[in-house]
Amino acid sequence: MDGKFLDNDIEKVVDADRAHVWHHLIQHAPWTGPDPKADPRIIVEGKGMRVWDQKGKEHLDAVSGGVWTVNVGYGREEIANAVRDQLIQLPYFAGSTGSIPGAMFSEKLISKMPGLSRVYFTNSGSEANEKAFKMVRQIAHKRYGGKKHKILYRERDYHGTTIGALSAGGQDERNAQYGPFAPGFVRVPHCLEYRAQWDLSGEEYGKRAADAIEEVILAEGPDTVGALCLEPVTAGGGVICPPEGYWPRVQEICRKYDILLHIDEVVCGVGRTGTHWFGYQHYGVEPDFVTMAKGVASGYAAIACCVTNERVFEMFSDDADDPMNYFRDISTFGGCTAGPAAALANMEIIEREGLLENTTRMGDYMLDQLHALMDKHEVIGDVRGKGLFLGAELVSDRTSKEPVAEKAVGAVVADCNAQGVIIGATNRSLPGFNNTLCYSPALIATKDDIDEIITATDNALTKVFG
Numbered sequence: 001m002d003g004k005f006l007d008n009d010i011e012k013v014v015d016a017d018r019a020h021v022w023h024h025l026i027q028h029a030p031w032t033g034p035d036p037k038a039d040p041r042i043i044v045e046g047k048g049m050r051v052w053d054q055k056g057k058e059h060l061d062a063v064s065g066g067v068w069t070v071n072v073g074y075g076r077e078e079i080a081n082a083v084r085d086q087l088i089q090l091p092y093f094a095g096s097t098g099s100i101p102g103a104m105f106s107e108k109l110i111s112k113m114p115g116l117s118r119v120y121f122t123n124s125g126s127e128a129n130e131k132a133f134k135m136v137r138q139i140a141h142k143r144y145g146g147k148k149h150k151i152l153y154r155e156r157d158y159h160g161t162t163i164g165a166l167s168a169g170g171q172d173e174r175n176a177q178y179g180p181f182a183p184g185f186v187r188v189p190h191c192l193e194y195r196a197q198w199d200l201s202g203e204e205y206g207k208r209a210a211d212a213i214e215e216v217i218l219a220e221g222p223d224t225v226g227a228l229c230l231e232p233v234t235a236g237g238g239v240i241c242p243p244e245g246y247w248p249r250v251q252e253i254c255r256k257y258d259i260l261l262h263i264d265e266v267v268c269g270v271g272r273t274g275t276h277w278f279g280y281q282h283y284g285v286e287p288d289f290v291t292m293a294k295g296v297a298s299g300y301a302a303i304a305c306c307v308t309n310e311r312v313f314e315m316f317s318d319d320a321d322d323p324m325n326y327f328r329d330i331s332t333f334g335g336c337t338a339g340p341a342a343a344l345a346n347m348e349i350i351e352r353e354g355l356l357e358n359t360t361r362m363g364d365y366m367l368d369q370l371h372a373l374m375d376k377h378e379v380i381g382d383v384r385g386k387g388l389f390l391g392a393e394l395v396s397d398r399t400s401k402e403p404v405a406e407k408a409v410g411a412v413v414a415d416c417n418a419q420g421v422i423i424g425a426t427n428r429s430l431p432g433f434n435n436t437l438c439y440s441p442a443l444i445a446t447k448d449d450i451d452e453i454i455t456a457t458d459n460a461l462t463k464v465f466g
């Protein structure tokens with residue numbers, strides 16, 4: 001860190017933040033009001049896996065920018081230069097036009113997604129999901145007289161912050177105060193075997209959890225259900241990996257009832273789960289829609305997209321004489337060229353540096369280390385994840401699986417922070433799934449980085465739980 005931002009002006013920055021910035025996801029009381037007890041945290045610089053805050057303190061970032069985003073790590077001049085060059089050449093043009101980086105990134109992306117063919121650019125993960133929802137609704141109108149319009153979503157999955165995306169939100173604590181929601185969204189059960197809803201295990205459990213989706217389809221009426229939207233591995237809802245047998249059955253059910261399959265890769269996408277570019281590719285699934293955001297450009301520019309197969313695309317391009325027969329939708333900032341320029345450079349880095357392979361290697365190593373922590377700390381009830389996307393669920397009793405108190409999870413996160421390692425936790429506030437520590441280091445992580453994260457967690461668990 002060169003410290004250039006840590007001159008006397010940093011106090012002014014902190015004052016301005018305290019006075020005017022409304023941070024995401026947090027209660028502000030500790031640093032606002034007449035007698036503040038703490039300072040807001042401001043991150044001023046990053047390099048590789050490390051970031052520095054306004055006090056000059058170094059942190060190992062085990063959550064890729066807080067929310068699973070900075071996949072290739074900080075300080076990538078190659079991405080910055082690609083964005084700079086593109087901005088000087090042409091920063092923006094939108095409407096019904098294309099751009100050079102938009103076309104070149106799309107070609108590259110599609111080369112990693114066999115069976116899919118079209119990229120629709122948007123601003124955020126929420127909006128990418130909204131695009132897919134809108135396409136499903138329009139297909140229902142065009143093909144099925146509006147009837148096949150329902151969208152199924154799963155308990156514990158999250159698809160975004162807008163009222164439409166929250167209508168497909170499976171985390172009650174995130175929805176509780178924001179209704180009423182949009183009609184036509186129907187919930188199916190989660191598939192976390194650790195908190196089993198059926199007395200089965202392994203593959204049989206996976207098939208049963210998928211059968212529960214079919215039960216919902218039958219109850220709603222298959223001719224009313226247009227799509228099923230799922231995360232490949234549930235992220236903020238508890239780091240939930242699907243059991244064996246789940247995905248093949250899900251695919252079978254979608255085919256049986258002619259239901260479009262929408263995979264939300266906002267967290268899992270672009271290498272996060274290792275070996276493959278996308279989470280669904282571990283399970284041999286053939287989706288109709290794939291939405292993505294966070295890691296697409298590792299946060300160097302805002303970009304998200306909704307990718308579809310040709311079957312979906314053709315439903316909007318088949319009858320050119322019908323003036324209503326196209327996707328009547330736009331995202332203003334879908335016309336920013338910085339996003340695809342950054343995303344293309346991001347993919348080139350992942351390929352050149354072998355980061356998909358590194359993610360698998362380091363993810364397996366980290367999973368082993370978390371299992372070793374589980375042997376040591378009774379409070380860890382379950383460890384799960386894929387690639388560099390891992391969770392450790394904390395319970396006060398391994399038999400009853402009673403979650404530890406929310407405050408205790410917060411104390412572990414805070415203690416890791418104090419040790420200079422930033423980790424995360426699943427959404428807290430309602431009992432049941434409020435208790436999972438989350439890890440998503442950048443895909444460049446080394447064994448030493450992981451050892452440091454594990455040591456901090458070990459110390460924090462000892463401190464908080466003894």
Ligand code: PMP
Pocket residue numbers: 067123124125126127129158159160161231235236264265266267293294
């Ligand atoms: N889908 C998933 C799985 C997510 O985790 C998120 C964000 N955490 C979103 C969608 C929404 O993305 P955004 O915040 O970019 O709107």
